[in-house]
Amino acid sequence: MISTKGRYALRLMIDLAEQDTDIYTPLKDISKRQGISEKYMELIMKELVKHNLIKGLRGKGGGYKLSRRPQDYSVGEILEAAGEQLAPVACMLPDAKSCGREKSCPTISMWEEFGRLSHDYFYGISLADLAGNSLQNIPKTNR
Amino acid sequence: MISTKGRYALRLMIDLAEQDTDIYTPLKDISKRQGISEKYMELIMKELVKHNLIKGLRGKGGGYKLSRRPQDYSVGEILEAAGEQLAPVACMLPDAKSCGREKSCPTISMWEEFGRLSHDYFYGISLADLAGNSLQNIPKTNR
DNA sequence: CTATAAACCTATTGACTTGATAGGAAAATG
DNA sequence: CATTTTCCTATCAAGTCAATAGGTTTATAG
Numbered sequence: 001m002i003s004t005k006g007r008y009a010l011r012l013m014i015d016l017a018e019q020d021t022d023i024y025t026p027l028k029d030i031s032k033r034q035g036i037s038e039k040y041m042e043l044i045m046k047e048l049v050k051h052n053l054i055k056g057l058r059g060k061g062g063g064y065k066l067s068r069r070p071q072d073y074s075v076g077e078i079l080e081a082a083g084e085q086l087a088p089v090a091c092m093l094p095d096a097k098s099c100g101r102e103k104s105c106p107t108i109s110m111w112e113e114f115g116r117l118s119h120d121y122f123y124g125i126s127l128a129d130l131a132g133n134s135l136q137n138i139p140k141t142n143r
Numbered sequence: 144m145i146s147t148k149g150r151y152a153l154r155l156m157i158d159l160a161e162q163d164t165d166i167y168t169p170l171k172d173i174s175k176r177q178g179i180s181e182k183y184m185e186l187i188m189k190e191l192v193k194h195n196l197i198k199g200l201r202g203k204g205g206g207y208k209l210s211r212r213p214q215d216y217s218v219g220e221i222l223e224a225a226g227e228q229l230a231p232v233a234c235m236l237p238d239a240k241s242c243g244r245e246k247s248c249p250t251i252s253m254w255e256e257f258g259r260l261s262h263d264y265f266y267g268i269s270l271a272d273l274a275g276n277s278l279q280n281i282p283k284t285n286r
Numbered sequence: 287c288t289a290t291a292a293a294c295c296t297a298t299t300g301a302c303t304t305g306a307t308a309g310g311a312a313a314a315t316g
Numbered sequence: 317c318a319t320t321t322t323c324c325t326a327t328c329a330a331g332t333c334a335a336t337a338g339g340t341t342t343a344t345a346g
Contacts, residue, residue, distance in 0.1 A: 002232050004334065007250070014249055026292065040335055046294070058293040059343025075253070089145050106157055106273045107150070110218070114264055121257055130249045147305065169321065183306055189323070201322040202314025 002084055008036055009044050009082035010075065010130070016054065017070040017131035024055075024063035044082060051081035070131050076122035086118050087111075145227055151179055152187050152225035153218065153273070159197065160213040160274035167198075167206035187225060194224035213274050219265035229265060231257050 015030050027045065031038040045064060048054045055067045066073075080086060087093055089111045091102070102108060158173050170188065174181040188207060191197045196216065197207045209216075219229060230236055232254045234245070245251060 001228055001230065002254075003332095007232060010250055024292095028292085037335065039337075042294080043335090049293090056293055057343080058291090058341070059345095060289095060291045061344055062292050062342085064293085085144055087144065089150060106275060107153055110268060110273070111145075114261075117260065117264060118257075121260060125253060130253070132249060146303095167321095171321085180306070182308075185323080186306090192323090199322055200314080201312075201320090203320045204315060205313085205321050207322085 002079065005044060006079045006082045006084035008034075008041070009048060009078055011036070012041065012044060012048070013053070013066075013073065013078050013127055014131050016064065016066050017127050021066050021070070024057045024061070024065050026063035030064075047082055048078075051077075053078065053081050069128075071126050071128035073127035074123045075125040075127070075130070076119060078127065079122060086115065086122060088114050088118065145222065148187060149222045149225045149227035151177075151184070152191060152221055154179070155184065155187060155191070156196070156209075156216065156221050156270055157274050159207065159209050160270050164209050164213070167200045167204065167208050169206035173207075190225055191221075194220075196221065196224055212271075214269050214271035216270035217266045218268040218270070218273070219262060221270065222265060229258070229261050230254075231261065 011034055012030060015034055016025060019025050027038055027041060030036075031041050034041075045054070045056065049056045049064075052067055053073065054064050056062070056064050076086060085093070090096060091099055091108075092111055092115055099105075154177055155173060158177055159168060162168050170181055170184060173179075174184050177184075188197070188199065192199045192207075195210055198210050199205070199207050223229060228236070233239060234242055234251075235254055235258055242248075
């Protein structure tokens with residue numbers, strides 16, 4: 001299951017996508033809007049910065065902003081950057097140690113197919129698809 | 144991610160499906176074949192019995208056997224009986240407590256759709272599909 | 287130039303989960 | 317009635333999760 005960390009990461013990214021994506025937004029503002037503790041948010045932001053999903057600027061007038069356009073992020077890469085695992089079982093992780101039974105394992109192809117399914121699903125949804133100000137979420141009558 | 148418990152439960156069910164499904168197989172035999180500690184297996188077996196997936200018979204000559212035909216089990220129900228959670232996020236569990244944001248949550252429909260996807264996938268595969276002696280796994284030339 | 291605002295970094299905590307072990311009680315049979 | 321087997325409850329160490337805390341560095345505003 002996707003943990004709090006991954007869900008928060010998504011919310012933070014959506015929040016940034018809904019702001020003016022050119023200026024730096026301080027953590028404090030996002031924290032207030034989202035109702036998430038500043039300190040806990042910091043840790044997640046750090047991960048997102050490390051994976052180059054967002055840019056951080058220190059000092060007065062600083063904050064965070066997206067490093068790309070919202071439509072150029074997939075939900076999958078955001079979740080993975082936050083440390084979530086899209087693989088369904090441990091033996092399919094890149095650094096998995098062999099269980100010694102893989103040649104005769106009757107379940108491995110099932111896990112593989114589900115792994116592909118999950119990957120394709122979450123990599124097929126963009127941040128813009130989720131952000132409230134994106135075109136596809138505005139009712140047609142308001143366009 | 145599916146944990147050891149769920150993966151073991153699947154292996155135990157597959158093992159039982161590959162034996163003569165009418166007689167009771169003692170835990171010791173399955174444990175030996177599968178290389179899983181007897182004591183740990185016991186706990187998993189208990190869950191499977193409680194959910195009526197298998198029958199246990201005590202005493203000499205006892206053991207476990209399937210309570211239905213292999214083709215009448217889905218992988219999904221086996222995993223859930225072992226305590227695995229097919230829902231992708233905590234807020235979609237039956238006993239989930241509200242986060243207070245669901246009316247404006249931009250991600251909830253994404254999780255719902257993925258939940259359906261996962262459920263359909265694992266409920267669409269039967270135990271017979273995985274067990275080695277099932278018809279569909281035997282090469283055509285040997286039929 | 288200096289006070290301040292902000293990101294950055296590292297460590298720690300308590301609660302919970304996980305995988306596993308242990309010792310025995312109850313039941314059925316040969 | 318001795319043996320085999322499931323059934324039951326408790327316990328354990330290691331790990332993960334969500335969160336908190338305190339301090340350091342960097343950049344800007346005034």
